[in-house]
Amino acid sequence: MKMLAVFEKGPRLRLIGHLDLMRAMQRALRRSDLPIRYSQGFNPHILLTFAAPLNLGAVGEREIMEVPVEGTVDPAFFLDRLNAALPPDLKILACRAVEDTHKSPMALLRAARYSAQPEGGADDVAPFIGPFLAQKTVPAVKKTKSGEKEVDIRPMIHELSCRDGRIFATLDLREESTCKMELLLDRLYAFAGLETPHFLVRRLMLLGEDGNAFVPLEDV
Amino acid sequence: MEALLEAKLEKLLEQVQKPARYAGGEMNTSVKPFDEAELTFAFCFPDTYDIGMSHLGIKILYHIINKQPWGLCERVFTPWPDMGDAMRREGIPLFSLESRTPVRDFDLVGFTLQYEMSYTNILEMLDLARIPLYARDRGEKDPLVVAGGPCAYNPEPLANFVDAYMIGDGEDVMVELCAAVREGKRQGKSRLAILEDLAAIRGVYVPAFYDVCYNADGTVKSCTPNRPGVPAKVQRCVVTDLNGAEYPESFPVPYTDIVFDRIVLEIMRGCTRGCRFCQAGMIYRPVRERSLDRLLALADSLEKTTGYEEISLSSLSSGDYPCLAELIRALMDRYQQKRVSISLPSMRIDNIVKQSLEETQKVKKSGLTLAPEAGTQRLRDVINKGVTEEDLIRAVTDAFESGWSTVKLYFMSGLPTETDEDLQGIADLCKKTVAAYFSVPKDRRARGLKVTASVSVFVPKPFTPFQWVGQDTLEVIRGKQERMREYMRLKGVTYNWHESTLSFLEACISRGDRRIGDVIYTAWKDGCRFDGWNEHFRYETWLAAFEKCGLDPAFYAYRVRPLEEVLPWDVIDAGVTKEFLIREYEKALKGTTTKDCRKGCNACGLQRWKGACPAYENARGV
Known part of the structure; x- marks a missing residue:
């Protein structure tokens, strides 16, 4: 199963780059203790994709990311757990579970x-x-x-x-x-x-x- | 910060390099309302965010101050020159990262002194904050400027800029000092009255309360209290129980890349080896350990609250931690599933356990760093390094057999009594390291051997047995470096050397007196900042600053001081006594070693303070 999450990148973080944001989100996912999935290979990393990188300097009001998870996770639970692990300027606004076969947000x-x-x-x-x-x-x-x-x-x-x-x-x-x-x-x-x-x-x-x-x- | 300035700042941030350094708002940072705090502390690190955020001390003290219900601590780092210039141009004062409050609005502004060549950054930060640089020019409305850290053991070079120093372990004295300022503020006391209260706290040195007199030859004649109630010598603070000492259960997690972006577990403080060049080994005495249980509990909470992928075990000599293998195994058991790796940055050559090498690289492989420090056994005995060539060769062979292929070796040049033979010895050790790699059968070693030898210039430091020695002159250093380049033309070895002019200035400042403050001021005024950064280091400007102040840098760096000379830092009692340092200095010149003090007390001075040295008291059955 994959989670589609809508999140806000607040004004304070508008000058934080795409890769830094990615790492911050990965660390938040680790802190949340949610059943996230890792890539295979020598240096496994958390599977996580953003629909589109945001230009440096811009605020993102409803950004979207996709997080593959193990098994079944209740979207409301996912939202609460992840929000509890995020710093004040990053916030999950909505969340929806989709099948692994669902096209990636990037493609849609x-x-x-x-x-x-x-x-x-x-x-x-x-x-x-x-x-x-x-x-x-x-x-x-x-x-x-x-x-x-x-x-x-x-x-x-x-x-x-x-x-x-x-x-x-x-x-x-x-x-x-x-x-x-x-x-x-x-x-x-x-x-x-x-x-x-x-x-x-x-x-x-x-x-x-x-x-x-x-x-x-x-x-x- | 007022709205208009805030808008200017937002615009400006779009134009500077690495704006993420100034963003704040990281996970686990303080969100206390500034206006509700009874005591506010701006923790200033005189270097960039990326360097400062990698430092453990700031994390400990930030946690401790914010833990007080009445206290608030926010962070400030030196703006990179592009940002500093832009802030001046736009009239934006230096501000804290958490609440963007101007630094001058804090009650206390505290600097950590980790490196002498960051001193101009302190003046830069005070100036950007619009706080008068000289302590004597500050008024009732200005914050109190305090400082601590290893370089504070010689407080004199910055004595004219700092209102009060904290000497020694900061955990307890920081709370005492903040509480005293809070109390003084509540009673409406004057700045002077508050400083008098502070001077009564153990470990606090208020430079304005001491007068320094000089001899005709420029040496210090005396440093004496100029009012009653001020101690003639300031005793350093010692945290005797590291298990009981505060340690953060969460670290701020930066967004941007920093140098050490990981969990740091301080397993031990102090070192019993007694290397004679090492200031840390002298001023962090005695050795104190954190228990396995306490460390595992801390690791648990830090892993949960940060989400970091790496835990680094920190101490001056991690191999001396009695339950190291047990600790590593327990951490590996707990975290391998969560893909957390363990790293051990400070291992000594003589106690690298092959097994712990293998354990730590199960998750992620990193390079191995070893510090033989000197090229021959004779010179290693002079500096009391206590490792042998066999130790080194055994350690690297073990490492190569366990699948490592990258080894970094650290050496110093310019150590007392050094000869050409010692320099050749460095090359010789490198050669033997390469040979050790090839002695491991091809199918059992990793490919791509990389040996890096870094040779730094020795800088004599206060409170070490070498505090009296003269540094090699620049001419001598350059000659040695040239010869070293010849000796180090070795296949498979990369040779790095250090800028000698920087080490020369470091030597001037680290053993400087109060007059050096004017040189630092002049250098800063003439444009010096970020001196530790190659691209900003301006040697000529520093030399000119000495000249303008009528001081000779050679007097500070090159001069061999007579043992009876009054040293600028004699006002501090660091725990180790002068008698001990003299004894060690004399033994060094004879090439005689001193045993590890775990094997018996060497009477370094700590035994004078009741409860300070557990090893001494256990041995005596106290």
């Missing part, structure tokens, strides 16, 4: 919803959102391991809006097509002719697909 992931809070509010950029979305293409330069690559990010943007001084967006997040919130904001402010301000990014939710509609990844 399609998109993510974000918010960004620009320093000094979003009033200046708000009027430009409509015209920005009206563009047929939005060329952007993506930095990849093999160098820089020009891509059109317009088809990766599923939603873009502004409310209460915050910018909200739903963006592609899958292997063949990913647009980071930081890249979108960079293009949006350039379009508006404004200097990109400092902002705090929150990943609000990871999304999978049900038919043609996005649904929370943990429900897929």
